[in-house]
Amino acid sequence: MTPVHFAFSSTFMLGLAGLAFHRYHLLSALLCLEGMMLSLFVALSLWTLQLDATSFSASPMLLLAFSACEASAGLALLVATARTHGTDRLQSLNLLQC
Numbered sequence: 376m377t378p379v380h381f382a383f384s385s386t387f388m389l390g391l392a393g394l395a396f397h398r399y400h401l402l403s404a405l406l407c408l409e410g411m412m413l414s415l416f417v418a419l420s421l422w423t424l425q426l427d428a429t430s431f432s433a434s435p436m437l438l439l440a441f442s443a444c445e446a447s448a449g450l451a452l453l454v455a456t457a458r459t460h461g462t463d464r465l466q467s468l469n470l471l472q473c
Contacts, residue, residue, distance in 0.1 A: 379421065386414040401456060401463040405449040412442040 376384075390411035397403055420435040453463055460467050 380418075383414050383418040383421075387411055387418075390414065398465050401449075401453050401465055404465065405446070405453065408449070409442070409446060412438070412445070416442065 390407045394404055394407040394411070397407070416435055416438050419438060423431045423435060457463050
């Protein structure tokens with residue numbers, strides 16, 4: 376495994392570990408998701424450049440578009456949760472009360 380592959384896989388794993396273990400605020404979960412998507416975007420871009428394949432050139436942009444949609448939906452949920460519950464802590468959310 377090259378150092379570049381190791382760097383991007385460890386960045387993705389750190390984002391996944393942060394999402395799994397530090398679930399106190401909704402904003403921190405969203406930041407971990409964005410870190411994971413950013414590492415995937417850069418890794419996919421470098422992979423496309425290394426292969427010199429024009430057929431894969433749209434893949435990083437498609438991933439970036441889905442990442443932007445995920446971020447906007449997450450921020451909308453963050454604002455809605457903060458308005459209804461008064462906080463963005465994940466422990467205050469209960470699906471049985473909705």
